[in-house]
Amino acid sequence: MVTATNSGAILANQASEEFRHASEVLGRVGLTQYEARAYIALVGRGLGDASAIAQSAGIPRTSAYKVLESLAEKGYAKATGGKPILFRPTPPLDVAENLKGAIQEVFEALAELHREVAEHGEPQLVYLLSGRDKVLAKITELLDQSTRSFILTTPRLAEIREELEKKVQHALKRGVAVTFVTAPLQRTPEGVQYVSRENLMATEVLADDQHALLAAPGLEACGYTDNPILTAHLQQFLEILLDREPERPSTP
Numbered sequence: 431m432v433t434a435t436n437s438g439a440i441l442a443n444q445a446s447e448e449f450r451h452a453s454e455v456l457g458r459v460g461l462t463q464y465e466a467r468a469y470i471a472l473v474g475r476g477l478g479d480a481s482a483i484a485q486s487a488g489i490p491r492t493s494a495y496k497v498l499e500s501l502a503e504k505g506y507a508k509a510t511g512g513k514p515i516l517f518r519p520t521p522p523l524d525v526a527e528n529l530k531g532a533i534q535e536v537f538e539a540l541a542e543l544h545r546e547v548a549e550h551g552e553p554q555l556v557y558l559l560s561g562r563d564k565v566l567a568k569i570t571e572l573l574d575q576s577t578r579s580f581i582l583t584t585p586r587l588a589e590i591r592e593e594l595e596k597k598v599q600h601a602l603k604r605g606v607a608v609t610f611v612t613a614p615l616q617r618t619p620e621g622v623q624y625v626s627r628e629n630l631m632a633t634e635v636l637a638d639d640q641h642a643l644l645a646a647p648g649l650e651a652c653g654y655t656d657n658p659i660l661t662a663h664l665q666q667f668l669e670i671l672l673d674r675e676p677e678r679p680s681t682p
Contacts, residue, residue, distance in 0.1 A: 459529055460504070460631070460647025464489045464497045469506050472519035479514040496588070503613040504585045505629040532631040556653045565645050565652045566593055572637040573597045576606050580637050583611040585630040586649060587618070595619050636661065
């Protein structure tokens with residue numbers, strides 16, 4: 431016989447298991463553990479400030495605002511005006527459609543690259559790196575080596591802005607045209623051309639139209655190349671992306 435107390439415990443366990451599973455799945459598409467928990471809490475509450483979400487999600491209060499800001503950058507939430515700033519979740523099915531579209535786009539591009547590589551038969555076209563520190567080091571290396579242009583497309587600008595700041599200023603002094611394509615209302619280094627784009631998934635770099643890099647959503651791995659066929663594909667994609675949104679001056 432299942433008592434009321436036992437029934438409540440079973441439901442609690444089921445909810446806990448569903449929460450854990452949802453967190454794991456969200457982690458696979460690029461959210462950190464805190465971001466996944468915060469988004470689930472937002473969906474459950476419908477609206478909340480950093481303090482309320484921290485309590486619901488079981489994340490440190492000191493990290494909650496930055497986590498929510500990151501969710502907004504990635505298209506999982508929207509901030510409202512006023513103080514304290516409140517956040518609303520992007521409807522889950524809208525998030526799913528955006529993810530499916532972005533993933534489809536990426537894999538169609540990869541399929542095209544696969545056909546190109548098969549036709550030309552060129553060896554070792556793409557070099558792989560694993561680990562966030564190595565990926566970020568490669569991005570900064572490409573920025574250091576650029577002489578004419580550097581385009582960075584990323585949904586994670588808030589996480590890497592500090593590491594890139596000094597490198598960007600050095601590049602600008604060398605006369606490099608630096609462009610950041612990122613989420614709306616982001617703070618970018620002075621002198622950088624800023625292009626607003628919502629629902630970005632991957633981080634991409636094109637340096638001097640010769641060196642290309644494509645990183646996983648969480649920056650945990652990347653592939654990079656200087657092969658002209660592959661860099662031309664990324665260049666064409668970024669040109670379409672840049673034409674799609676009006677450029678705006680950098681916000682200090």
